[in-house]
Amino acid sequence: MINQINADSKLVTLIARIEKTILSTGNNGSNYLILNLVDMSGRIEARLWNSTDKDSEELKNGEIVKIEAATNVYRQQLQLKVNSYEIIKEEDFAKHDIKEEMFSISAPINVDNNYEKLIDFIESIKNDIYRTLTLSIIKQYEVEFKTYPAAVSIHHNVIGGLFWHSYSLLMGAKAIKDVYKYAEIDWELVYCGAILHDIGKVIEMDGKNASEYTDEGRLLGHISIGNTFVSNKAIELGYKDSREVLKLQHVILSSHGKNEYGSPVEPNLIEGVIISSLDAMDARIYKINDELAKVEKGAWTGRILSEEGRSYLNHYDKKESN
Amino acid sequence: MINQINADSKLVTLIARIEKTILSTGNNGSNYLILNLVDMSGRIEARLWNSTDKDSEELKNGEIVKIEAATNVYRQQLQLKVNSYEIIKEEDFAKHDIKEEMFSISAPINVDNNYEKLIDFIESIKNDIYRTLTLSIIKQYEVEFKTYPAAVSIHHNVIGGLFWHSYSLLMGAKAIKDVYKYAEIDWELVYCGAILHDIGKVIEMDGKNASEYTDEGRLLGHISIGNTFVSNKAIELGYKDSREVLKLQHVILSSHGKNEYGSPVEPNLIEGVIISSLDAMDARIYKINDELAKVEKGAWTGRILSEEGRSYLNHYDKKESN
Amino acid sequence: MINQINADSKLVTLIARIEKTILSTGNNGSNYLILNLVDMSGRIEARLWNSTDKDSEELKNGEIVKIEAATNVYRQQLQLKVNSYEIIKEEDFAKHDIKEEMFSISAPINVDNNYEKLIDFIESIKNDIYRTLTLSIIKQYEVEFKTYPAAVSIHHNVIGGLFWHSYSLLMGAKAIKDVYKYAEIDWELVYCGAILHDIGKVIEMDGKNASEYTDEGRLLGHISIGNTFVSNKAIELGYKDSREVLKLQHVILSSHGKNEYGSPVEPNLIEGVIISSLDAMDARIYKINDELAKVEKGAWTGRILSEEGRSYLNHYDKKESN
Amino acid sequence: MINQINADSKLVTLIARIEKTILSTGNNGSNYLILNLVDMSGRIEARLWNSTDKDSEELKNGEIVKIEAATNVYRQQLQLKVNSYEIIKEEDFAKHDIKEEMFSISAPINVDNNYEKLIDFIESIKNDIYRTLTLSIIKQYEVEFKTYPAAVSIHHNVIGGLFWHSYSLLMGAKAIKDVYKYAEIDWELVYCGAILHDIGKVIEMDGKNASEYTDEGRLLGHISIGNTFVSNKAIELGYKDSREVLKLQHVILSSHGKNEYGSPVEPNLIEGVIISSLDAMDARIYKINDELAKVEKGAWTGRILSEEGRSYLNHYDKKESN
């Protein structure tokens, strides 16, 4: 598996899924293929030098490929140099003792169990409109909500990442409620907003193994898609002119916190401030932790784009400290 | 009428509508009222010094008031100092020989005639989805579209201003089409986008004499409201998954041109670039021309907020030059 | 008490502390005094028109004053117009049945109890250096830490505000720990950073009833003051070259999150990201809630400077909803 | 011709002009040359691998070269890999049946005809100073004005591009005049400003096949060069202290709209707002359309630098739609 490969591996045999293939031209004029490979344990980049047209045709996004490769360290990142490869068709999975689900990273939580808990939680919400709207939207997109990633690369880019991220926000919101009992906060609005704030991603992303955004996603954005989900569903359910619908729409629209980050309106409800704060913090913790995991203790991560190029120091090891 | 009052008027008698009343406390501790007055010829500010609670109760937004006042020039702007006043109730309009429509500024175009032309134009659009969507949305909000202003204060803040601004964009787009015949531009998308880009203002503003935005307007913004109009109508008409719907939504969402100006997505269609460029230019020309009209030739306007505080020089008089 | 005064009060008698006196000149050329008054129930602004030099001399910051005043509403904020006043000296407190502590707003938590809990918590921290440093700094500034506000006006500007804010961060951090158990986070660093991040304010503010920053505060800033606290204490305790000292310094220095917000370094440890995120969220919730409390349900707050001028809608009433 | 080459061409023979040669070192340590080639039908990049010093000497900017090359697709852009080449000297043009004008892209309008129309139009301007100044400056730089590009790469980078862009602005301004007949606008100032706003580029660019800016262009900028053209010419013609000269200078100086875009003054005349709006829109439409032409319908352009990195979707085909 990918996470077992290290700089000392020298020659490895690996079966993995191609997340993305990029055809490139070397500075010597010959072509090569960059293969972003993934299995359930992690991701790694492989390169096939001096590739032919036939290679390009065979090594397509989504294929399961078995490669013989040499390890290589480039800018402190492990890479593979492909010596030979073989595409494994679905009909031969049994022969190789593999299954499709072995080739995607999944959120490290039990999505099905937690989804049940989420539904139970929504059903316990007292406000009829919040509860009914949230429940019916989530149920309509249940499959996508449970499997899609939360982003192509910025954060939670794993199967179930969208659910994981949304559920983390809900857990975070519930956790801090006690700290702010002095304040007038409509926590049910916070909770439903946390659950729904990114729901538009079920249209914005192109599938559970999303490696690109859809045209609809690029032209509308998940914020506006989510907003029309609520608007359309409210009409369907006869809630059109209710204030609760308006508030739910607002906390989705304002969830990026600022116009410049893509929110058409900035928070004007205190609940929107809480949602956008938790959203940003959750995405940042995921991403930084993910990058820290790629370097050794004592080393610095590469420049993280979503952190305005900052690097972070890996200074701590949970196991060591316990 | 308001536009006949000048610094030499000394004492004037005026019947006007109160657009907005602001209660304030003078530095001597007594209250006074700032009255924003309007009639069909223009706007003027009046102040009632040492006002009582009874004055505050009577001089409410929307009332028609007859005042005796002295003129005053403050920071190069004409003001009125109210000596006495009388509220004129609707039942007494006849007695004073006045009609409601005498107390609002209207767009200087024949809205009804031009609306007919607009409908004819929309009906001539070849693309079925663009045509049907645009037509049915405009017709659904016909009354508001024809009477609402385009903004509370930034631009086209007159009765019919929303129509006037939208129609100007359409006229501008049609005018420049020939200059860009070399380019691949979907002009029907430009036209429908120009017509619909601000349609959400029929919910965002609080009426044809709008002096404030509605809560719904502040929490959602006209861009997102307009987007749901298209989305809802597309479902109603059975166009849900069509690319044309997507494109119309995009040019509405991107009509402010940049995230920081409140567009959740920035233009990714060339048609969106044209609409947002014409939109900005049209609003700026209106506003600057409006401010220039307030000062004499050779003088500078006050700092215009929507122009990042720039002042403009009144250097030209059409009549003089002909 | 101040929170019992409302627009219908007409004439009121009030004993309060003068937080700040501002001498101003009215547009009629006479002087007047703006008095920011406070008692344990809230704050209110009063004005003494046509004030004399003697008034200015008597009505100084910090004095306890008894006033007869008329209520007035100015821009939706209640004000008082002082008709007569009397300074109450400390020796006469008993006569008026008042005590000093009746004239300051306090954090709505039991600071002493919670301080004990905080000390217990610190003592439970396993890392020797974190624990010892945090404990000895907090104990050195115990009095100020327990009584000072967290800011002059932006947030938690009440007696005990600094403790309240720091303790809220700690509570928030402990609350979300479970959500992020997948990540490699040194929670003891987060906790000690949360406790110490604003400790420099004990020098930056000029007292528990702080109405201004000290010169030292303005020239150094609480971030750099807090940093030297740790540095000096580490030398004193013989920890000078330890990595833990370095990390504690870093999370204090980076607690504003960005250079432009006054942090000399931006977070490079994941713990700094958590502290700065919770810090910003806590201050925002306090401030917005505070402003919402000043307006009725259904109304909008004034423009909040620390929220980049945004207004917030008071849409929710906890009591109503239960 | 270049626009006939496609991914299926495999091996091609091409005669083209070298717009720019860049010497580079491959990651294997050997040199190679990047050749930006152009003929009247388009542009293409070619690479000569393992180049020698002799290659560098021969393949200079401006040379006409005949190459045998293989096609290659790199990041969705067609490239050529040069197998062999031969420089064609001017004396051999006849032998190859080629002429110099076959190796530049020209504006897709008849520059000579339209130039005549422009001159006629200028001569019809009523204001003596506007007319005389504009006419004499344009005539002084007639050759450059008719042949220079409008920019090295941002927009209208073709022979006659400067004229094309300036003329488009004039056409656009004339087209929208009717929409703004309600406003006090000195249209003759708009027209002359549109014609002259980029005239400084005749010094800023290094020729009609400009591949670089001149030192004078980089040190002064076309805005300041154009400003001195007017100033110098006004002295020459005895108009030194006229207000019209001042206004013409202003609309040139403010034509970039904002200080940060290189205008030393921001618009303070309404005419400057119109010119800078049309200027930006015209350049953007050219550039986006140009990039859209490089990708197939349904595909997205690469990131466009002058559009702040945005990509655009090619969604429309004029021919299809008619």
Next chain:
Amino acid sequence: MINQINADSKLVTLIARIEKTILSTGNNGSNYLILNLVDMSGRIEARLWNSTDKDSEELKNGEIVKIEAATNVYRQQLQLKVNSYEIIKEEDFAKHDIKEEMFSISAPINVDNNYEKLIDFIESIKNDIYRTLTLSIIKQYEVEFKTYPAAVSIHHNVIGGLFWHSYSLLMGAKAIKDVYKYAEIDWELVYCGAILHDIGKVIEMDGKNASEYTDEGRLLGHISIGNTFVSNKAIELGYKDSREVLKLQHVILSSHGKNEYGSPVEPNLIEGVIISSLDAMDARIYKINDELAKVEKGAWTGRILSEEGRSYLNHYDKKESN
């Protein structure tokens, strides 16, 4: 004299020049005049309450006025309340024993002497073109250059301020030359650039007692005016195509250092970096020192606009320290 008035003065008699009169309306509805007064010792603001039209007519910019007034302290700034006044016409100056030059603040250096030194210095410059251009421009505008202020309010707003500021830059440049002898710097270009960088202000300002900018100044800006001075003079002297002219133009155009500060080009010569650095530092030192002089030792200045609102602490007294 103005600088002898203090808070204890109570009633004063003062003869001063009116720099600027602002008519305002008090919150009690009556008018009042704000008079910015100046004599050779300083500036002070006076207010005439309940002013009449006759007062407005008499108290015009530029008049010499004798007032009886009471002192008043407003926001820590001394003000005067005018009880009575009398305009003193030029023919009565002798009677009051006053002269025009008693009513302007002058730069605290001997302008005439230093101007002679400056001319001598320019004449010693070796480069013919730098020397001749600088000399002939300075001589052409000698009177204005020696008397105009450097700005209306930002810095050096005194008679001779333009000369003082330009000369300070030259002195500063000469002083640091030795520190940078390791670098390749064309010091004669630095010197001439320092002398000429603000010369356009002789057109931009409206006189030696400038209280406003001219229309020409607002529409062109001193940077572009200065640039045309050099361009025009170069043509006159036959230097048109010389590189020295180009360089002089560049250091003037780039003297504000950045596009956003109004420079159409940013420095591309090391000499431009030195000039813009010294320019900014000189203006800042003047302004901050000027504001520090208005407050006592130990106090903070008001917010200084040109310092992005920062206040400065008056902490030092030269005399004390010697």
Next chain:
Amino acid sequence: MINQINADSKLVTLIARIEKTILSTGNNGSNYLILNLVDMSGRIEARLWNSTDKDSEELKNGEIVKIEAATNVYRQQLQLKVNSYEIIKEEDFAKHDIKEEMFSISAPINVDNNYEKLIDFIESIKNDIYRTLTLSIIKQYEVEFKTYPAAVSIHHNVIGGLFWHSYSLLMGAKAIKDVYKYAEIDWELVYCGAILHDIGKVIEMDGKNASEYTDEGRLLGHISIGNTFVSNKAIELGYKDSREVLKLQHVILSSHGKNEYGSPVEPNLIEGVIISSLDAMDARIYKINDELAKVEKGAWTGRILSEEGRSYLNHYDKKESN
């Protein structure tokens, strides 16, 4: 020596120190090493193609290496292609007739002499606290202060660069004192601030041949390190509560001039404005001059990152002009 190598050198033999080695993978899949080489005359980049693991092990940062190499010009920068190499161990230095100090660039001033002058100057400062603090801090870090560079790459990145830069600031400050004798400036504070403003770099950098920042440097920054130096030393010397300590800390903390450049406080003392102005100018002159030296007269430098990407024109040659 490095500065004797030029494009015509073809084959060279060079002994140099490896400042930094970067392992990279070529697009043909094989590894290569980028070697940043330095000797006392300058810096040059060399590449070893097709490098092995053994090469990587031998060619480490800090080693002295003798190479046989071919010259190559890449993007107008000279490069070397290593044909063979040999590591020279310290024990063999004599054999090759080399000494360690031959492999570092040193500041072009006599550091030891000037350090003596600096100490003498500090000792002449009248204010006891300024003098004693500055002297004892400088002496404590004498070795580092005299040898460390001022930055890894931005400016003064040579042995003794920190001293050179600090001393230049002091020289500059002393030079301009006379120009500002009209102002109330505490020059002794300026001088000590100039000397100490970057002292924290003795911890921030990793040695006199610094090619990286230390962890402590990255987590605290030199500004905060320098601040604690003063704070700690003040406690040690018993100056804890003195105003002078506060002022010294302030000018160090504010030396970057703005929050966004990493100063936790912006200047609030006029002396801080002078220090930050001189600091920025000194660093810019060094860097621009350094880049200009890499290109020929008449050519432009590459884009300089610290100059926001601007290029500079090499237009002047001191020798030529004398």
